[in-house]
Amino acid sequence: MENFIVSARKYRPATFKSVVGQASITTTLKNAIQRKQLAQAYLFCGPRGVGKTTCARIFAKTINCQNLSPELEACNECESCKSFNTNRSYNIHELDAASNNSVEDIRKLIEQVRIPPQIGKYSVYIIDEVHMLSQSAFNAFLKTLEEPPAHAIFIMATTEKHKILPTILSRCQIFDFNRIRVEDTVNYLEYIAKKEGVEYEVEALNIIAQKADGAMRDALSIFDQVVSFSENHITYQKVIENLNVLDxxxxxxxxxxxxxxxxxxxxxxxxxxxxxxxxxxxxxxxxxxxxxxxxxxxxxxxxxxxxxxxxxxxxxxxxxxxxxxxxxxxxxxxxxxxxxxxxxxxxxxxxxxxxxxxxxxxxxxxxxxxxxxxDSDPVEYSQPISSTVKPTSTPKAIPTTPKTPIRTTSIKGALNGAPNNAEIKNNDEPKVEEIQTENQGIASVEIKKISHEQILQAWTSFAEQIQKDKPAHFSLMQVYKPILKENNKITIQFEGQIQIELFSEIKKDLLTYIKKSFGILNIEIAEEIVEKIEDNGKPRLYTPDDKFRFMAERNPALIRLKQQLNLDLD
Structure with a gap:
């Protein structure tokens, strides 16, 4: 039985051209090789399965190739390329930092760096998962990373760049790998399916690409799993069934x-x-x-x-x-x-x-x-015909019954078009209030006046209703009484902003209660701040600020004491 090789290894890119979804990075690396501007250290960072280690291997293989193609790809024919392809190259060294993360491991690496390459020009050291190195190992690695031998190049790969020391980052050229787009992943899966002779539906491959979340290695692993489940015929239904994806x-x-x-x-x-x-x-x-x-x-x-x-x-x-x-x-x-x-x-x-x-x-x-x-769009009234209007140009009798007005929310429009002595009546409604508009010359409506005793009676009645549920507001209404002024305007004189804020919590309900009690809408309530004096000639002191100012006027030393001790009045 032939040994099965998973697609993630079998179709791992071997050239810059075959790398999927990282065109900007591969172009930069190829240009650096062409211009012979190679840095001593590179850091490849990004999500899992997007080609960090793959690009590091291709880069290491290419810079040691003795017969580069015009497209700056490795020839796969020279001794350096053959040794790399058969995993026997002594020019390329891979280190897993997850299991070799101590200072001693880095010291061994530093000793190995001194040895020049046998074949080719560069010794390349690929350190995978470099963020797993301890802080002591990073510190031991700093000097060699900054000034390595001319033949040494370090390529570090990580999925967590934020865990790497800033002193390490400053010594590297940093390449950020992107998540591979769904479209690119689907195209590559189609290529592999055709190579393997697998029938497929594009919708099915699209689900695999979305499930992989931008990681090509994950997409290839899922692809192998689905191929085994669907017996070389990948359909949308089989994919969502196997991957437990919601349809x-x-x-x-x-x-x-x-x-x-x-x-x-x-x-x-x-x-x-x-x-x-x-x-x-x-x-x-x-x-x-x-x-x-x-x-x-x-x-x-x-x-x-x-x-x-x-x-x-x-x-x-x-x-x-x-x-x-x-x-x-x-x-x-x-x-x-x-x-x-x-x-x-x-x-x-x-x-x-x-x-x-x-x-x-x-x-x-x-x-x-x-x-x-x-429903709330205004509708014009039909013009009512009053029996009191006399005909001007015709002796024909005019009906005395007015037309029924159409219901509307726009009374203003009806009043503008109606004569001054015309009235709109509706026997089905209990009463329609007249609306006064002074600027338009409509007949004025006499304002109903109320007395000061009536306001006090309503004030007391409302206070008794809230006594149980709002004792603080009840006490406030017992201390401060309303003053009736012209045009039904009620004024309450308070001694500070605190009382006004407390009163504002019941002002709306109080105003509604007074209007309902007297059946009048033109009532206003206003607050004023007036400094009141007690019977003994001393002002009332409510807040800590009031008390401190009163005491400081008689003893200025309190101000210096407050400043020296940085006291808070609260």
Whole structure:
């Protein structure tokens, strides 16, 4: 039986050209080789499985190649390339810093650096997972890293650059590797599938690329797993079944339910997903991504941000045509809030169900708001014909019954078009208040006056009602009394801002109570700050500031004491 080699090793890139998704880095390295401007130390950092160690090996092989091609690729024919390909090269040394992270290991490396290469021009030292070195090992490595022999080049790879000492970073050329795009991963998987004779669906490879999350090594491992499961015929259904990935169709069904307000079916879908073993938080994350994909399909400029296959992309475009952008933005805000609070929820299933119910109500609430806006649009009254109006140009009799006015919220428009002596009456309504508009010359309405005794009586009655629930406000109303001024304006004189802030908590309710008590709308309440004096001639002192100022006026030494001791009046 022939030994099986996993795709991650079998199809590992051997040239700069075959490296996927890191064109800027490979171009920089090739230009450095062409111009013979090689640094003594390089740091390759980035996520896992994106080609850091692969690029380090290709770079080490290329700089020692004796017959470079015009494209600056290794020839694979010289002795240096052959020894590298058969893993017997003495010019390239790989060190795993995860298991060789002590000072003694670095000292051995420093002793080895002194030995010149036997074949080729450079000795290349590739240190993988360099962030695992101890601080003492980093310090021991500093001098050699800054001033190595002319034949020595260090290439360090790490997934956690923030753990490396700044003194190490300053001695290296740093290359940040990017996550590999879904499109690039799918293209490479298609290439491998054709080489291996595997039948596939593009949608299936797209799911593998998304599951890999930008790591080519993970994508190739998943590819091997799915090939074994599907017997050399990779389909979308087999991939989502093997990888336990939620089908797009569930999200499309849920979106339809959100638009219709069908929370019952949404809860049933969620229950079905839980019975199949899907994680609830994974469901929220997938739903957020689905709503985001629908949103980006609203604008042709953002459609390239959609990282799905062609068939599913078409479904997203069709769904976008039925979903208003405002609804999608609100839905994304809801899913994000519930995702953040998911882990703190004591009942996580109920937490997700509440999210689904809220999403089903978003569009219904918007429809209700729109209908209210339409109902509130002003409608013109039909001109009433009064029996008191005399005909001017015709002797024909004029009907004495006025036309029924159309209901409207715009009384102002009706008053502007009506004569001064015309009245609008509705026998079905109890009473319609007259509205006075001085600037438009409408007949003035006499202001109903109230007495000071009536205000005091209403003031006392309201204070008795809040005595039990708001004792502090009751005490405030016992100390301070209202003063009635012109045009039904009530003034309360307080001694400081603290009393005004306390009174503002009940001002609205008090004003409403007074208006209802007298059936008058034109009543105002205003507050004033007036310094009051007690019967003994001394001012009232409420706050610590008031007390300190009063004492300091009689004993200025208190001010110096406060400053020297840095005292706080609170």
């Amino acid at each position: 797009y169709q569930y999200y499309f069904r849920l979106t339809d339910n959100f638009l219709k307000g069908d929370y019952a079916d949404s809860l049933q879908i969620f229950d079905e997903l839980l019975s199949k073993g899907f994680d609830a938080q994974q469901f929220i994350t997938g739903l957020s991504m689905h709503l985001r994909n629908v949103l980006v399909c609203h604008d042709p400029k953002t459609i390239p941000l959609l990282e799905v296959g062609a068939a599913i992309a078409q479904k997203y475009k069709e769904m976008a045509a039925t979903c208003p952008p405002g609804f999608l933005i609100e839905a994304l805000q809801v899913t994000n809030q519930f995702d953040v609070a998911f882990r703190q929820s004591p009942n996580q299933r109920l937490h997700v169900e509440l999210m689904l119910i809220k999403l089903c109500g978003l569009n219904q609430k918007k429809k209700s708001d729109d209908s209210q806006v339409e």
